[in-house]
Amino acid sequence: MKRNLLIKLTLAGIGICLLIIVGSFFIDPPKMTEPDPAELFNPSGNFTLTGTSGEPFQLQDLRGKIVLLFFGYTSCPDACPSTLAKLQRAFNLLRKEQIEQVRTVFISVDPARDNPRLLQEYVEYFGVNAIGLTGTKADIDNVVKAYHAHYMIIPSQTSTWYSINHTTTVFLHDKQGKVRYRFLYEETPEQLAEAIKKYL
Amino acid sequence: MQLLSRSLCFLSVFLLLSIANAWAQRITVDDAWIRSIPPSATTTAAFMIIHNTDSDDAVLISADCDIAETAQIHTMEQVGEIMKMKEVSELRIPANGQAVLAPKGYHIMLIGLVRPIQQGETIPLSLNFSGRATVAVDAVVKKWASMAPMSHH
Numbered sequence: 407m408k409r410n411l412l413i414k415l416t417l418a419g420i421g422i423c424l425l426i427i428v429g430s431f432f433i434d435p436p437k438m439t440e441p442d443p444a445e446l447f448n449p450s451g452n453f454t455l456t457g458t459s460g461e462p463f464q465l466q467d468l469r470g471k472i473v474l475l476f477f478g479y480t481s482c483p484d485a486c487p488s489t490l491a492k493l494q495r496a497f498n499l500l501r502k503e504q505i506e507q508v509r510t511v512f513i514s515v516d517p518a519r520d521n522p523r524l525l526q527e528y529v530e531y532f533g534v535n536a537i538g539l540t541g542t543k544a545d546i547d548n549v550v551k552a553y554h555a556h557y558m559i560i561p562s563q564t565s566t567w568y569s570i571n572h573t574t575t576v577f578l579h580d581k582q583g584k585v586r587y588r589f590l591y592e593e594t595p596e597q598l599a600e601a602i603k604k605y606l
Numbered sequence: 607m608q609l610l611s612r613s614l615c616f617l618s619v620f621l622l623l624s625i626a627n628a629w630a631q632r633i634t635v636d637d638a639w640i641r642s643i644p645p646s647a648t649t650t651a652a653f654m655i656i657h658n659t660d661s662d663d664a665v666l667i668s669a670d671c672d673i674a675e676t677a678q679i680h681t682m683e684q685v686g687e688i689m690k691m692k693e694v695s696e697l698r699i700p701a702n703g704q705a706v707l708a709p710k711g712y713h714i715m716l717i718g719l720v721r722p723i724q725q726g727e728t729i730p731l732s733l734n735f736s737g738r739a740t741v742a743v744d745a746v747v748k749k750w751a752s753m754a755p756m757s758h759h
Binding site for chain 1: 641643644645646647648649650651675676678680682684687688689690691692693695709710713715717718
């Protein structure tokens with residue numbers, strides 16, 4: 407009799423275990439909630455700065471395009487040209503009609519030196535459907551803040567020239583203006599091209 | 607006799623020149639290039655590999671370039687998502703070693719270009735070392751894409 411009970415208990419135990427295992431397939435595992443970049447970085451999906459012809463520019467003017475946005479300055483010796491070079495390599499991995507749907511937005515964090523003409527010539531030189539943006543320091547700072555980016559002017563010890571330490575991340579916006587992907591400096595053009603294709 | 611002393615004199619000058627030449631060549635430079643920039647931009651960077659075959663360290667203390675108002679030695683460092691650039695007062699090239707000046711690291715900043723630079727042209731630079739002869743370098747202006755190293759994973 408006792409033995410019978412033991413078998414029943416064992417079977418019941420196995421049954422409960424099976425139920426838990428099978429059941430677990432139907433219940434979503436607890437997710438590590440990753441912050442949504444669209445809510446963290448420029449959640450409004452808009453800002454206003456000045457284009458290189460002096461006209462006001464709004465990010466929402468580019469709805470329907472994938473926007474690759476980053477901060478820099480035209481005297482940047484390395485990070486900005488390297489990033490633009492990477493963008494070009496990524497563009498080379500896309501078809502012509504895909505490239506048509508992508509715009510690069512280069513926001514100058516150096517309004518004192520980057521005049522519109524220089525900015526326009528600089529962004530065009532790299533041929534990545536780029537728009538150069540400038541504005542007052544206050545306006546630029548607001549945009550920098552909205553993207554949780556940073557920059558700092560570093561004076562030279564030996565001349566009046568200064569360099570600028572700045573965030574190098576490229577923010578990929580989908581066609582609705584939401585930040586979907588942050589392209590870090592060490593990432594490859596292939597990774598960026600894949601990310602662009604995902605949101606075309 | 608006169609002929610002998612003349613020959614000796616000639617020989618010693620020759621020897622001195624050879625020694626000076628050999629000494630100077632202990633610092634050599636490879637792959638010097640300058641990043642090409644749009645015509646109205648006035649700042650760029652020069653990159654190269656400096657070899658030191660001497661048994662003493664060599665210390666680069668400054669550089670000169672005729673077409674730039676200022677040339678400075680800089681280094682870069684990626685800290686988190688921020689690229690930080692810093693002017694340095696010297697760059698040490700270890701004995702029997704080399705210093706690599708390349709994107710994302712050390713470079714010579716050419717500030718205040720007095721004229722636009724053309725892709726493919728050669729620009730002379732002078733490297734000034736502490737207690738050593740100046741080294742002349744010919745740097746080629748290259749399109750940014752051709753040399754910009756990409757990280758691979």
